[in-house]
Amino acid sequence: MPIIDKTACPVKTGSIYPAPYAAMMAGRQSLRLGDAGGLTQFGANLVMLAPGAMSSLRHWHEREDEFVMVTDGECTLIDDTGAHVMRPGDCAAFPAGDPNGHHFVNRSDAPAAFLVVGTRQNPERATYSDVDLTVEMKDGTATFTRKDGTPYKDDSK
Amino acid sequence: MPIIDKTACPVKTGSIYPAPYAAMMAGRQSLRLGDAGGLTQFGANLVMLAPGAMSSLRHWHEREDEFVMVTDGECTLIDDTGAHVMRPGDCAAFPAGDPNGHHFVNRSDAPAAFLVVGTRQNPERATYSDVDLTVEMKDGTATFTRKDGTPYKDDSK
Numbered sequence: 001m002p003i004i005d006k007t008a009c010p011v012k013t014g015s016i017y018p019a020p021y022a023a024m025m026a027g028r029q030s031l032r033l034g035d036a037g038g039l040t041q042f043g044a045n046l047v048m049l050a051p052g053a054m055s056s057l058r059h060w061h062e063r064e065d066e067f068v069m070v071t072d073g074e075c076t077l078i079d080d081t082g083a084h085v086m087r088p089g090d091c092a093a094f095p096a097g098d099p100n101g102h103h104f105v106n107r108s109d110a111p112a113a114f115l116v117v118g119t120r121q122n123p124e125r126a127t128y129s130d131v132d133l134t135v136e137m138k139d140g141t142a143t144f145t146r147k148d149g150t151p152y153k154d155d156s157k
Numbered sequence: 158m159p160i161i162d163k164t165a166c167p168v169k170t171g172s173i174y175p176a177p178y179a180a181m182m183a184g185r186q187s188l189r190l191g192d193a194g195g196l197t198q199f200g201a202n203l204v205m206l207a208p209g210a211m212s213s214l215r216h217w218h219e220r221e222d223e224f225v226m227v228t229d230g231e232c233t234l235i236d237d238t239g240a241h242v243m244r245p246g247d248c249a250a251f252p253a254g255d256p257n258g259h260h261f262v263n264r265s266d267a268p269a270a271f272l273v274v275g276t277r278q279n280p281e282r283a284t285y286s287d288v289d290l291t292v293e294m295k296d297g298t299a300t301f302t303r304k305d306g307t308p309y310k311d312d313s314k
Contacts, residue, residue: 001238001241002234002236002249002250002251002257002259003234003241003243003247003248003249004247004248004249004250006248033224033248033250034222034224034250036250037224037248037249037250037251037252038250038252038255039222039224039250039252040222040252041199041221041222041253041276042198042199042222042224042274042276044224044248044250044274064198065191065196065197065198065199067190067191067194067196067199067201067274069226069228069272071226071246077159077160079159081158084158084160086160089228090160090161091160091161091163091190091194091201092159092160092161092194093159093161093190093191093193093194093195093196093201094159094194095194095195095196095197096198098195100159102159115226115272117199117201117224117274119198119199119276
C-alpha cells in the first residue's frame, strides 16, 4: 500500500553531531516518510520542532538539492540574509553547492513542522556555517572534521 | 532568496499526452516549485485539481522514485488495490519499478492539491496502466508508444 502510515513510522530523535552540538538538537524529532515507503533515491522526512528547537546546525550541501515545505505552525528560516518566518504551504529550495547556510528554528510557542526532501549523493559533504565543522557522508558513515580538514575533537569541556 | 514566491511561479496547464488523453487532464494545473528554486535533481511540483480533475493517467515509473503529500482538500488515490481518500498531511510513496499504477482524482466538490516529488532519470520510461500507452523520456523529449513498442497514433477519431 503506497499510503504511509505515520503512526507506524519510527520517530527519530537525537543527533549524530559530536558534542557539544548534539545537545543543541533537543526538541527535534523526525519521521522518515520516504524510507517507510520504500524510497531510496531521496529522503522525505517530516521534521517536528518543539518551541525553541532547531532543525540542524546552519549548513549547506555540496552535492545534494534540498526542498522544504512548512506543514504546521511557524518555522523561521535562518540563512545568510537573515530570519524569515514561514507558514504552512510556504516552500524553500536550497540548490546543491550554494553556500547559503540555512536551518529552521521554531521561535513560536507552539509546535511546528516541515517536510524536507533531499537527494542522496555518495559521498556528500556539508559545511556548518556558524561553527568550525564539516561532515563527509560516505557509504552511510559520517566523518566530522574541522574546516581545515583536521579531525574534530570536542574542546568545549 | 531560498523562499519560493508562488505568486511568481509559472502556472503549468495542458498536457503533453497525445489525443485523446490530453483532454482528460482538464482542470489540472501545477506550479513547478523546485524548478523555480533552482533545483535540478528532482522535481517538486504543487498539483492543483479542480473538482473532477485527475493528476495524470494512471501510471508507474521504471526508474524514478515518487513521493506525494496532500496539501489541500481531498485527493483520492487510485491504484491497483482500489480507491483511497487522502487528506492534508497524508503521504504516499511510489518506489521506482513497482508496477502499481497510480494517479490522484479530485472526487470532491472543492479544490484539492498535493505536492509531488520525483527524481529525474534520463532516460526514463512510464507505463500507463489502463490504456495502451507508454512513454520514454530522453533528453527532455517524450516519445509515446503502444505497449508493443509501435508508435502511438490516435485511433479514436
